[in-house]
Structure formats: structure tokens, C-alpha cells
Amino acid sequence: MAEIGANEVDYLLLHPFSLMSLEEKLEVKKLGAHHPKDLKMSQKDTRQNRSFCVSWFQRKEWLTASQAKKSLFCFPCLLFGGDTAWTEQGVVDLKHLSDKIKKHECSTSHIGNGVKLTMLGKVNIACQLDEGHRFAVQRHNELVKKNRHSLSRIVDCIKFCGAHELSLRGSDESSTSLNRGVFLDLVDQFSFLDSQLADHLSNTQVAKYTSKTSQNELLDCMLSVYEKKLGDEISQAPFVAVQADETTDVARVSQCVIVLRYVTECSAVERFLSFSPLVDRTAEGFEKLLREKLQPYKLESKLIAQTYDGAAVMSGAASGLQARLKETFPHAHFVHCYAHQLNLIIQQACSCLTPVRIFFANLTAFATFFAKSPKRTAVLDEVCGIRIPESGQTRWNFKSRTVHTVFEQQNSLKACFEKIQNSQSWDSVSVQQAHGLSTLLEDEDFIFFLEFFHAALMHVDIFYNTLQKRTTDPLNTGQALMNFSRSITGLREQLIKDDCHPNAPRRMQRSGCVSVATQCCSIMIEQSKARFEKARHLMSFELINPELFSQFKASFPQQQLDVACEHFPMICKEKLKGELMVMYSSAEFAVLTSAVTLLKMLIENNLQNTFSETLKLTQIAITTPMTSAESERCFSTLKRIKSFLRSTMGQDRLNALAVLSIERDFIQKSPDFNEMVINLFASQKNRRAELLFK
Structure with missing residues (x-):
């Protein structure tokens, strides 16, 4: 997948210009409006078919377009805000395009945004002479730094409570209460060790960000940031597998858990996606829910496995979930959870x-x-x-x-x-x-x-x-x-x-x-x-089993090769056969012990291109889950979070708390997690405390 430029519409829609640093803003200005050369836009009506002519980009330099949305945007207004038709939705009406362009060029917002873009990075003479202005900006940024530090500590307290599945709120959160809840007590304890947080709590009356409303907003931001990071990881993963299961929580709500598995850094990881209430518990209901949850990640060519228990609604070969999902994801082969089968x-x-x-x-x-x-x-x-x-x-x-x-x-x-x-x-x-x-x-x-x-x-x-x-x-x-x-x-x-x-x-x-x-x-x-009689596609993974290399050196496993290329058509059969023959006869590969060690050897020795098809098959094998044990672990977390005393929480809050508990290691290893949460929190609406730098 080609990397998206910082000046492209699709990138700017996901990364607001207002949240960028000055260096990033100047880089976007330097790149200018993106003019896709292969943009294909058409419009049909009763008289004729119209197509967009790229010559518009030469006539109107401010004009840009989205490849994904197939629509036109105004570059300055996209950066600084303006008419939603030119900044959020995009213009697709080619019949009246000329009139719309003339009208937009005459608008004050467009003209003002053009001036802002032109003057971005240029030092205003008045500002050079105005010492008071520079001092005000400096003072503002110092205040923002303090506010963001205090809010980051509050975010840490929420993360701690979520990681250890502790109830944030108490029965009475007033200052005189003896049971204010773990979160408020933890914030007070933090304030003893952090003078800036103590100063924030003692001197701020209306923007402490410790109320239940702020908790929910911060939890929503944490969930959104996690989902973005998850999407970034999945976009880099070569293949993805899905696990799903269903249980009833303490509030008698049927909860479906979805877990994604993929390879990162030479090993498989299983990431929690969501708990979702399931009204329709038929195969059709499961299918609709999974399609809705998987759609944002564009997995049509990446999903290579699906693992569930043996219930007919999940594993049915004719109309079960696995059969229905395979209509859209043809390479998503079903594996009946081995742990359930052992039981x-x-x-x-x-x-x-x-x-x-x-x-x-x-x-x-x-x-x-x-x-x-x-x-x-x-x-x-x-x-x-x-x-x-x-x-x-x-x-x-x-x-x-x-x-x-x-x-x-x-x-x-x-x-x-x-x-x-x-x-x-x-x-x-x-x-x-x-x-x-x-x-x-x-x-x-x-x-x-x-x-x-x-x-x-x-x-x-x-x-x-x-x-x-x-x-x-x-x-x-x-x-x-x-x-x-x-x-x-x-x-x-x-x-x-x-x-x-x-x-x-x-x-x-x-x-x-x-x-x-x-x-x-x-x-x-x-x-x-x-x-445990192997599903036919699992037979293909014998090709990369190091324990069988000596056997395959004497007699090449043609049947397994045919099965591999039949079930995974993204693999080139001729090249894979050549790679395997070299691998079976090489002493360097004979000392390996597993698929993971094989993958590490290929990557660490920069052999990805030489053994490209073997690399694909190894990644598919490691990605394929053999059990739905992670789903069961998620249900254990669900029972601890949504208990008898905490049975009325909303679904978004439940998912946010579940993420903080289940994926706490992933969150802790994300150094910019708090900064991203604060940026999103600050951009949602006008906050009483200053949280954005000038």
C-alpha cells in the first residue's frame, strides 16, 4: 500500500491541521494542494455522462480531491475550516461544478483561509514589534504545558483503575464523603507526589476534569486512540484472523466478543476489538455484527482464518457464521477451536x-x-x-x-x-x-x-x-x-x-x-x-515444519504444496516450490525448531525477498488461531468489570474499561498514548482550560 502524503485529503481528514505542530503545518503548506493524476469521477444523468477533467487543477490551484471519497475539496478551507461541502463531505456534482467553484471563490471564508495559508510561517512585522504579544503567547504555552501535565496525570489514574479493573466512581463523590471512589482517592494520592497536579486541583474550580462527565469523555478518547493504533497495526500486518464468541453478562445482555490475531515483530498477537450487544443470536445476526465491526479495517484480502466453538450457529458448513463470512472473505478458512474439542x-x-x-x-x-x-x-x-x-x-x-x-x-x-x-x-x-x-x-x-x-x-x-x-x-x-x-x-x-x-x-x-x-x-x-482430523488447509503448514525438512528433502511434499496454493491463491506455486527445495537442502534451515524461528531467520537475515512465498506461508501459519481461548479470557474480564454492583454502565464505557484491562501492556508500550488522548479530548469542544499550544 502506497504511503499517503501529508497534503492529501484522506490524510488531512484523519489528522486535523489544527492539531499539527508548526513544523508539520509548514510541511503541508510546502507540499501544496494535492492533485491526483488518476482521479476518476463521473456523473450520469438523463442527457449525458460527465467526467471530471484534471485540467481544473491547473485552472484552480486551490482545488484538491479525495481518491477514497471520489469528491472535490478546497485545500485552504480543508486546513482552516469553512463550508462543510468543501471541507468534510466533498463536492461530487459535476453538472454544476463551474457555478459551485465561482460561488465558493467569492465567499469570505475561502478568501480569509487563503490569506491564512499564505501568511502561515511569515513573521508579521507588528508581532515583531509587539513584545506584549510574544509574551502573551509564551505565557499561554506555559499554561497549556501545565494543564496538559495535570490532565496526563488524571489520564494515568484512569488507566491504572482500568488496568486493575477497579471501579472509578464511589457512592458519594463529595469532598466530605468517606467513599469517594478509587479514582478520586488515587488522584489525591498523585497530588501528594506531583506539585503541579496539586496546584491544579487546589486553584482550579471549574475545569479539574475529575467529574463523571470528564471521566466518560476521557474514556471515549482512550477507546478512540486505541482503535486508531489498532488500525495502524492491522494496516501493517500481512494477514489477519478473527475469533468470536458469545456470553451473557450480569445484566442479562448477550455480549459478543471479537478478537483479531495477526503477526507483528515476528510473533502472533491477539488484540481485543470490542464487546457488542447481540440482539439476533442467529448466524445471520452474528454475520451482520462481524461485518460491521470488520468493515473499517478493509480485510477483504487479508482475512485468512476464523475460529469459533463448535455450536451449529457458528460452525455450520451450509449456513453457519463461518460459511456466511466466507462469501465475502473467501480465504477465511474455519478452524474449530481445539480446546473445545479436547473438552x-x-x-x-x-x-x-x-x-x-x-x-x-x-x-x-x-x-x-x-x-x-x-x-x-x-x-x-x-x-x-x-x-x-x-x-x-x-x-x-x-x-x-x-x-x-x-x-x-x-x-x-x-x-x-x-x-x-x-x-x-x-x-x-x-x-x-x-x-x-x-x-x-x-x-x-x-x-x-x-x-x-x-x-x-x-x-x-x-x-x-x-x-x-x-x-x-x-x-x-x-x-x-x-x-x-x-x-x-x-x-x-x-x-x-x-x-x-x-x-x-x-x-x-x-x-x-x-x-x-x-x-x-x-x-x-x-x-x-x-x-482433530486436520482441516485440509492445515495440511499445507507441514511444508514449513522444520521437523519434516529431512523427510521432505528425500521426497518433496507435492500434495501439501497443491493444497497450499489451492487454499491461498496469493502464493505463487512455482516460486514457493523452488524456495522450499532450497530450504529443505540447506543446513542453515535444518536447525530451526518452529514456524516462529523460521520467520525470525528470514527477517533477521533480510531474506524476505529471496523467500517471499515461504514468508507468506509462514505468516499465514502463525496468524491462524487454533483455539478461541482469548475470547474466554475476555469473558473473564467482562465478569470482573460488569459486576452486580456495576451492571448499568453503557457499552462504550464497558469497551473502554475492557481495553484498559485486556490491552494494558499494549497501551503502556505506546509512549504517545496520553498525548493523543489529550489532543483528541481538547479538540472535541471548547474547553475551559487551555490545552492547545499556539
């Missing part, structure tokens, strides 16, 4: 066999027993020094934590139950249940399944933790899946081997425990093959 696999393995269902029902009783009574919890803390996690319905790793805790604390739990049974201070129900659970810990079948699932779910946790990483990509996900299948297969073989051993424990030779456990392993393995 379904373990649920399937542990719910279809009666002995296993009985085991987990009994296991749940341990957490339930202690959770129902503070007295029971106290004795658990005293004897074991650890709590037993309760099982979750949507996160299998919660259930694995229960298994691991009970397995590791068997002896401590026995001592705890024995203490309850032997004490006279406990009620009969507690004694009865403690006796039952104590007996359960002596049951051979229960202990067998406890040991088995302790071993099996350790491998599940390893796989699950890999899927939760923001940096996960198809290559390391595939490796983690292979390790998981290999571990479960090894566990099954070990069970069979131990059961056949002549010295096997009695419980290994009785009932059907071993048979049930091996069936569980078989279900996990078969379900993994079925559910």
Missing part, C-alpha cells in the same frame, strides 16, 4: 462407561462435603492445609484438579475423616458422610480409577495448557496432539502389560477395571483422530 473428547471418554460415571460422581462428593460447612472446611485446612477444587461443567481441567488433589492427599483426607468420626462435637450427618468417604478411599475400584485418571489427566492438562497459550500455532498444536496421542497409547499399553503380569495386584485381576480403563484410553485416541 468434548474427555467428556465423551468419561461419560459413556458406567463405572467411570460412578467414579466421578463419588469424586464430586469430596468437594461437596467440605464446601457445605465452614466447620468442615476448617478441619480440612487444619489437617490437609489444602482445599479440594470443585468440578466445572465447561472446563475439564477443573475436574482434573479435583482428581490430582484427592490422589495426592489420600492419607491426609483419611486422617481428616477419622478426626471427624472420633470427635463428639460433630453432628450425625457429618459423621455419616465422613465415614462413607473414608470407606470410599479404601475401595479398590475407586483407588484404581483415581490412580488411572491421575495419570491420564496429567497428559490432558499438558495438552490443554499448550492450547491456552496465545503463541500457539498449527505446528506446535499438531506436535502437542501427537504427544498426547502417544502418551495415552503408552498408558493403555502399560495397563494391559501390568494386568497380564503374574505379580499384578489383586485389583488388577478382578472385576473389569482394567478393561474399562483401556476402553477410556481407546475412546480418547479414536476421538482425537476423528475430532
Whole structure:
């Protein structure tokens, strides 16, 4: 994409001339009005078709045009303000263009703006002689510097509250209140360390910018600045992927979260886009919302992946969201979230066999027993020094934590139950249940399944933790899946081997425990093959898997190459094949370990042009998300921000606070964030405090 000049209309519409420094203004004046040579404007009516003639630019030097809007503007008025038709909307009426130009040239605003542009940068003799004027400007700029410093500290306080998900406002914000809110108390604390802020708060009566209205305006500005920076990052990214999910917040509003993933600085980043209320929860409703949110970023040729859960409204191949979105974004291939699929696999393995269902029902009783009574919890803390996690319905790793805790604390739990049974201070129900659970810990079948699932779910946790990483990509996900299948297969073989051993424990030779456990392993393995069977386009990423380079050197992977070029037509097949053949036979590439290391090597050694097609495929692979875990993390933030006590906030405030929390690292690393917020805040309307330099 060609860089937009500072004197072009599209640039000036996004970057107001009034907010520029003097050096930037003089640069725009030096460049003059932009006259696009390839401007194509036409107008049809009943008599004839009209086209814009570029000779107008020679006849009227002040005339300029927008390539994006296909409309004409006045250069001086665009800089200093004037008739909205010539400064904001643009003139498109070619039939009456001559009359409109004559009328505009006669207007006082146009003539005045022409004088301003001509005199910009020239020193007025009167100003040279007027010492008082120079002093007034100097004093104004000093005041502006102080005001901007104080406002920047206030912005820092809002950023701090947002980053730590603290409520800004208190129940009573008056000076005599004992609960003024975290924000006002934090501003007071800042004032003890910052004399300029203290002076601002003590001497300013009407423009302190700490009121709820100012908070909302500053939050709106922060959100706008974040969205601009996000847009700038996306414009530089070669490819983009989208994740989306939906939940219901505490106010019973259906919230859809949208997350974008792309490559920056040789690694993948996942950026929060927005929470949006979802009235229509059908595939059509999701599609309309996503199109609306993605439209400003112009992703038609960049969107290469979309990742959701397995709900039919999202993943439906005929009329689901992914199929509908692919009509506009043909290269946005769907990936069913691997974390959701892993959860379904373990649920399937542990719910279809009666002995296993009985085991987990009994296991749940341990957490339930202690959770129902503070007295029971106290004795658990005293004897074991650890709590037993309760099982979750949507996160299998919660259930694995229960298994691991009970397995590791068997002896401590026995001592705890024995203490309850032997004490006279406990009620009969507690004694009865403690006796039952104590007996359960002596049951051979229960202990067998406890040991088995302790071993099996350790491998599940390893796989699950890999899927939760923001940096996960198809290559390391595939490796983690292979390790998981290999571990479960090894566990099954070990069970069979131990059961056949002549010295096997009695419980290994009785009932059907071993048979049930091996069936569980078989279900996990078969379900993994079925559910994680690679989508066809994921096969193409094997081309850049360093672990396969030696294999591909002996036998070139033509099938994977065909798949890659079929699904990603922006890649040149012949050039990619040549690059890969060189890469497979090169010792420098053989030592790489992942797609990320390959990308770093290409960029750090300035090989982007030499391996241009390999670079594209690597960027696509790293951009493709394998899970929607970031969406789940956003929902956790939503629950902390929009709580029972803060359930009536507006959607814009919710998004602004969510950005400050979710993307706090991104905001902290933006050195000009506060300056951009203050510039936008100052330009929105006439402020009582001076915030703009002369």
C-alpha cells in the first residue's frame, strides 16, 4: 500500500491541521494542494455522462480531491475550516461544478483561509514589534504545558483503575464523603507526589476534569486512540484472523466478543476489538455484527482464518457464521477451536462407561462435603492445609484438579475423616458422610480409577495448557496432539502389560477395571483422530515444519504444496516450490525448531525477498488461531468489570474499561498514548482550560 502524503485529503481528514505542530503545518503548506493524476469521477444523468477533467487543477490551484471519497475539496478551507461541502463531505456534482467553484471563490471564508495559508510561517512585522504579544503567547504555552501535565496525570489514574479493573466512581463523590471512589482517592494520592497536579486541583474550580462527565469523555478518547493504533497495526500486518464468541453478562445482555490475531515483530498477537450487544443470536445476526465491526479495517484480502466453538450457529458448513463470512472473505478458512474439542473428547471418554460415571460422581462428593460447612472446611485446612477444587461443567481441567488433589492427599483426607468420626462435637450427618468417604478411599475400584485418571489427566492438562497459550500455532498444536496421542497409547499399553503380569495386584485381576480403563484410553485416541482430523488447509503448514525438512528433502511434499496454493491463491506455486527445495537442502534451515524461528531467520537475515512465498506461508501459519481461548479470557474480564454492583454502565464505557484491562501492556508500550488522548479530548469542544499550544 502506497504511503499517503501529508497534503492529501484522506490524510488531512484523519489528522486535523489544527492539531499539527508548526513544523508539520509548514510541511503541508510546502507540499501544496494535492492533485491526483488518476482521479476518476463521473456523473450520469438523463442527457449525458460527465467526467471530471484534471485540467481544473491547473485552472484552480486551490482545488484538491479525495481518491477514497471520489469528491472535490478546497485545500485552504480543508486546513482552516469553512463550508462543510468543501471541507468534510466533498463536492461530487459535476453538472454544476463551474457555478459551485465561482460561488465558493467569492465567499469570505475561502478568501480569509487563503490569506491564512499564505501568511502561515511569515513573521508579521507588528508581532515583531509587539513584545506584549510574544509574551502573551509564551505565557499561554506555559499554561497549556501545565494543564496538559495535570490532565496526563488524571489520564494515568484512569488507566491504572482500568488496568486493575477497579471501579472509578464511589457512592458519594463529595469532598466530605468517606467513599469517594478509587479514582478520586488515587488522584489525591498523585497530588501528594506531583506539585503541579496539586496546584491544579487546589486553584482550579471549574475545569479539574475529575467529574463523571470528564471521566466518560476521557474514556471515549482512550477507546478512540486505541482503535486508531489498532488500525495502524492491522494496516501493517500481512494477514489477519478473527475469533468470536458469545456470553451473557450480569445484566442479562448477550455480549459478543471479537478478537483479531495477526503477526507483528515476528510473533502472533491477539488484540481485543470490542464487546457488542447481540440482539439476533442467529448466524445471520452474528454475520451482520462481524461485518460491521470488520468493515473499517478493509480485510477483504487479508482475512485468512476464523475460529469459533463448535455450536451449529457458528460452525455450520451450509449456513453457519463461518460459511456466511466466507462469501465475502473467501480465504477465511474455519478452524474449530481445539480446546473445545479436547473438552468434548474427555467428556465423551468419561461419560459413556458406567463405572467411570460412578467414579466421578463419588469424586464430586469430596468437594461437596467440605464446601457445605465452614466447620468442615476448617478441619480440612487444619489437617490437609489444602482445599479440594470443585468440578466445572465447561472446563475439564477443573475436574482434573479435583482428581490430582484427592490422589495426592489420600492419607491426609483419611486422617481428616477419622478426626471427624472420633470427635463428639460433630453432628450425625457429618459423621455419616465422613465415614462413607473414608470407606470410599479404601475401595479398590475407586483407588484404581483415581490412580488411572491421575495419570491420564496429567497428559490432558499438558495438552490443554499448550492450547491456552496465545503463541500457539498449527505446528506446535499438531506436535502437542501427537504427544498426547502417544502418551495415552503408552498408558493403555502399560495397563494391559501390568494386568497380564503374574505379580499384578489383586485389583488388577478382578472385576473389569482394567478393561474399562483401556476402553477410556481407546475412546480418547479414536476421538482425537476423528475430532482433530486436520482441516485440509492445515495440511499445507507441514511444508514449513522444520521437523519434516529431512523427510521432505528425500521426497518433496507435492500434495501439501497443491493444497497450499489451492487454499491461498496469493502464493505463487512455482516460486514457493523452488524456495522450499532450497530450504529443505540447506543446513542453515535444518536447525530451526518452529514456524516462529523460521520467520525470525528470514527477517533477521533480510531474506524476505529471496523467500517471499515461504514468508507468506509462514505468516499465514502463525496468524491462524487454533483455539478461541482469548475470547474466554475476555469473558473473564467482562465478569470482573460488569459486576452486580456495576451492571448499568453503557457499552462504550464497558469497551473502554475492557481495553484498559485486556490491552494494558499494549497501551503502556505506546509512549504517545496520553498525548493523543489529550489532543483528541481538547479538540472535541471548547474547553475551559487551555490545552492547545499556539
